[in-house]
Amino acid sequence: MTEPVKKQYDLNRREMPKQLPEVRRYNFNEVALGYTAETAIEEAKRCIQCKKPLCISNCPVEIDIPGFVKCIAEGDFLGGIRILKDKNCLPAICGRVCPQEEQCEKTCVFHKKGGQIAVGRLERFLADWEAQQCEPEMPEMLPNSGRKVAIVGGGPAGLTVAGDLIKLGHKVTVFEALHRMGGVLIYGIPEFRLPKVIVTREVEYLRKLGVELITDFVVGKTRTIDSILGEYDAVFVGSGAGLPWFMEIPGENLNGVYSANEYLTRLNLMKGYLFPKYHTPVKSHRKVVTVGGGNVAMDCARSALRLGAESRIVYRRSREELPARLEEVENAEEEGVIFDFLTLPLRYIGDESGWVRAIECQKMALGEPDSSGRRRPVPIEGAIVTFPVDAVVCAIGNSPNPLIGATTPGLTIGKKGNIEADEKTGTTSREKIWAGGDVVTGAATVILAMGAGRFAARSIHEYLSRPQAEVSQNSGA
């Protein structure tokens, strides 16, 4: 017996090509360009196929990550996409917008040495590879159960529930308030981070599976949940966090002060960056300040840049505390977004015609840690700065949309306006009503919403699979 040779691991994470910063800051095309098949195989081959993989347990939708990575390593892309789609019906989207660095990639055994497998890039590669094939493969479908489920909100949570339940043989209808399916994927996340053609493709896949998709339908207004329950056996509410916060400081209603939702919706859903071909107007601002430090703030600041403005982010804590993904922060910095850390807006100053012209801010310093564990920003006395602006985007967060709670008697609503639902099953205080995603948690991530959708779908399926007598008969069938 010879001494076992210590195996040499390949810790070289393969880079994904991107548009150059000086090019991409002038266009709305996707920033990251994706792996080639060769690079994807190289990257996948680095995976050592742990016996007890830690990546899976840190994935909100429990994808068999080593399984699909192994397929890529062997060049079996079709096999890979099958494994991926078994757990995730929106892989092209998750491969782009999931915070993998906080999830699967964080628990990779190579993480400590900085060589964690690029799971997100591989996921994206497989999904894009499939899209280039003629037709996506249809999954196995269980026979029709005769049960009907209504889904409120066509965002990531709702689409996940729809995908899971249709495969289990239930009839599924998704009601969406806006004129396009996708929720935040369509109205919020910009084209340069998530091309809308990808969202459309994933939505079309669900349509092919037989999901009924109804747009321009505001549940709670066009029809109440209780009215819908007259026709359906179960309802899932995934109506999102669609109520923007403002800072409640003077001058916030001046012209040129936007919520992040408004700014992004004009650009993304309404395609205002193509004005006047698309008719929703977008102003050409010269100096735009975005307030906030999350992913949404990065999206706004980078959009403003692409529309030709000098774009500045004002954040009350330091760079360390930015809640945005590091990758997005770096992208923004490379493109030329100016960051003013430890800066808190005090008021907006307008001109005589009601347009914002300046933003007055308080400089801050970091004090003792607060309840979130982050060091609390405290004002530096007398340190006031003023920036000239012609637009401000307020990207400080959203609350759950109150419409469903206000129109559904008996549905328990939490202090923050969220629908109270069980974390593991999505069940609410009302029988036959499940909820998940941002409407339950407050603004979070796409993948967490999908995870909640997955759990709720499982619970709804269990409920619908009980003997007929236990499930109240549906009058409409």
Added chain:
Amino acid sequence: MFKVIACRMIVPNMHLLTLVAPAVAREARPGQFVILRAEEEGERIPLSLADWDAQSGTITVVFMAIGSTTARLASLTAGVSIPTVVGPLGNASEIENFGTVACLCGCYGMGSIYPIARALKEKGNRVITVMEARSSYLFYWEERLAAVSDRVIHITRDGTKGYRGHVGRLPEIMRALDEPINRFILNGCTFFMKRASDETRPSGIKTMASLNPIMIDGTGMCGVCRVTVGATTRFACVHGPDFDAHQVDWEELLQRRKTYMPEEIVPLRTSACEDHHVASQEGKP
């Protein structure tokens, strides 16, 4: 897709559009609005409901052709379809037996106040409708409004019908009426509602206005429709559109409505030119 049943100009520049939208018609209440999109590339705009018929599944809106979207809506013809009609949005107007209610309307408001006046009448109110226009030929739906009103009073800028002037003459009109008013309701362009609100303020009589800020989604998501009422910011789409007119910051609303004034007509001009150019390049007339 939502099919157009009728689209016609009822008085100069004022258009009536009837659409098939059964889900909206079934739930509609007085004071609510819809959001429409005239075409795939179109913007979303809010319009107050002027009428609906749950049985036939149709809704009617009245609007003035002023920007590119309203111009496109105005050019629709019966039989074509538009991609978006969503609603009914906003809260219904408060309809109680208040006693005597004065419904003040101008512009598109002569249409949108009709269902409110009708509901008030059905609730047993005495309804006095005051209509304002530049000239008598700009009044429409007079018979409809008369049918649900106990009295109809006209004001015209040029004096061709009723009182001469504008809504600023309200106090003397009220004096001439010589009967107590329990509530005022305002529907119409922002400036009209501001003026009317100024006139009813000294009386202290509750005055409700249906606000008309810019909107995108109409469900509280975008926040563009924020208005200051009292000291607080409210979203007209989910908290309104009706607010206590005496509490509304009218100057702010007027300013916010002007945000996109320079851009409003750009798509109209541009696409007309582009269409012409494309057609000429393709050798079409």
